[in-house]
Amino acid sequence: MDRQLKGKHDAMSAYATIRTRSAVAPVRRSFEPALDPRVDAIVAGLKPAEPLHCLRPQVAKATARHFVRAFRGDVLYAVKCNPEPRILRALWSGGVRGFDVASIGEVRLVRQLFPTATLRFMHPVKSREAIREAYFQHGVRAFSLDSLDELRKIRHETDGAGDLALVVRLALPKGEAAYDLSGKFGASLEEAIALLRAIRQTGALTGMAFHVGSQCLAPAAYARAIAYAGAIATSAGVGLDILDVGGGFPVAYPGSEPPRLQAYFDAIEAAVGALPPELTPEVWCEPGRALVAASTSVVVRVEHRRGNELFINDGVYGSLSDAGAPGFRFPVRLIRPSGEVSGEMSGFVLFGPTCDNVDRMAGPWPLPADVREGDWIEVGQLGAYGASLRTAFNGFDRAHLVEVEDAPLLQTAGHPVFEARR
Numbered sequence: 001m002d003r004q005l006k007g008k009h010d011a012m013s014a015y016a017t018i019r020t021r022s023a024v025a026p027v028r029r030s031f032e033p034a035l036d037p038r039v040d041a042i043v044a045g046l047k048p049a050e051p052l053h054c055l056r057p058q059v060a061k062a063t064a065r066h067f068v069r070a071f072r073g074d075v076l077y078a079v080k081c082n083p084e085p086r087i088l089r090a091l092w093s094g095g096v097r098g099f100d101v102a103s104i105g106e107v108r109l110v111r112q113l114f115p116t117a118t119l120r121f122m123h124p125v126k127s128r129e130a131i132r133e134a135y136f137q138h139g140v141r142a143f144s145l146d147s148l149d150e151l152r153k154i155r156h157e158t159d160g161a162g163d164l165a166l167v168v169r170l171a172l173p174k175g176e177a178a179y180d181l182s183g184k185f186g187a188s189l190e191e192a193i194a195l196l197r198a199i200r201q202t203g204a205l206t207g208m209a210f211h212v213g214s215q216c217l218a219p220a221a222y223a224r225a226i227a228y229a230g231a232i233a234t235s236a237g238v239g240l241d242i243l244d245v246g247g248g249f250p251v252a253y254p255g256s257e258p259p260r261l262q263a264y265f266d267a268i269e270a271a272v273g274a275l276p277p278e279l280t281p282e283v284w285c286e287p288g289r290a291l292v293a294a295s296t297s298v299v300v301r302v303e304h305r306r307g308n309e310l311f312i313n314d315g316v317y318g319s320l321s322d323a324g325a326p327g328f329r330f331p332v333r334l335i336r337p338s339g340e341v342s343g344e345m346s347g348f349v350l351f352g353p354t355c356d357n358v359d360r361m362a363g364p365w366p367l368p369a370d371v372r373e374g375d376w377i378e379v380g381q382l383g384a385y386g387a388s389l390r391t392a393f394n395g396f397d398r399a400h401l402v403e404v405e406d407a408p409l410l411q412t413a414g415h416p417v418f419e420a421r422r
Helices: 003-016 039-046 057-070 085-093 104-113 128-138 148-157 189-202 220-236 261-273 289-295 416-420
Strands: 052-055 074-078 098-101 118-121 142-145 165-169 177-179 205-209 214-216 242-244 282-285 296-306 309-312 332-335 345-351 360-368 376-379 400-403
Touching: 039 052, 039 296, 039 332, 057 074, 057 085, 057 261, 057 289, 074 118, 085 104, 085 289, 098 104, 104 118, 104 128, 118 128, 128 148, 142 148, 148 189, 165 189, 165 242, 189 205, 189 220, 205 220, 220 261, 261 282, 289 296, 332 360
Parallel strands: 052 400, 074 098, 074 282, 098 118, 118 142, 142 165, 165 205, 205 242, 242 282, 309 345
Antiparallel strands: 052 296, 177 214, 296 309, 296 376, 332 376, 345 360
16 A cells, blocks of 8 residues: 555544534433322432433423413524423424524524424524535524624625525623623624624625523613614614514522513513614514523432531532522422421532532522431422533533423412413
């Protein structure tokens, strides 16, 4: 074999060892539906030694139905929030037909599950390969952008297509949301004006989008952002075909009771109605947390107690990322299939299973004072980002998954689940 052929053969052999791995659904192990689909019965029978993800598809379906009926515009579920196929199917059953996708992996997943779904690629920075595959193989026609470079990229990779909807992502100042999203993406006022004019010249549908931040507690934040978008469009002299008000719609957590969702919808509708007459956009939104937070709980096991500190088998590198540095508190309850539980309550600190010191959840978490090794704790409101942010750090990447019929651990007036069940 001559040197050139040998070199090519070696290169091909090396290439053959490359393997790809897709992490569409981070929960790696699932079970068939239980004979008794209640959390306590499943824990008593299974005695899970690893985290148990308890899905409530009926809750996701009811929440989606409520949201779709109440919001006057197109509802796009933000797939990154929870890509579990069973939850996606429940949202579809509840009337969700549009999806905010942010990667080609999410595009492929949703298109495989729902061939007729509307997919909108709302990540402002995309690879050329992702744009091309999304457009030519999966029928994606709407793309977000925040720079002229991205506009040129989209135009080039779609071969100058004439059926695009191009949506400019606006930069907003830091707001009142639990998670600020103002630092990474977004065009400034001057950049947005230039982009709107450039998009209009291509003949594409022209839109604007913003994100007020995740778990936004102020309906007025949407009204301010809508007025800002309208002022930019007026300055550009460009009519808007689309106005995407993003996500950020909140849910209740212990110690945090946001305004009713209807207050957000009313604020958005009033602000859109106050736009100049020449601006009559189609309105989109991208809810994630508000649709799925109540749809999942996670059952963890207590492995050790040290005073008021409990070591459990899930943590910030698993389903409880938001309970770490962000300081979210979730509803909890003790499960002890054999034996009585103390009526006295105490506040506890939780530690996850890894050997990293940051794997700590300060809480305090209110639990019966006699909690001990071998008890299980159900943690609610984890349908949003619980499963999707799991990692394999320290090898703690396994979990069980089961469907249950229990009500969510936390139900509050104004929440879609509560309203839908009345």
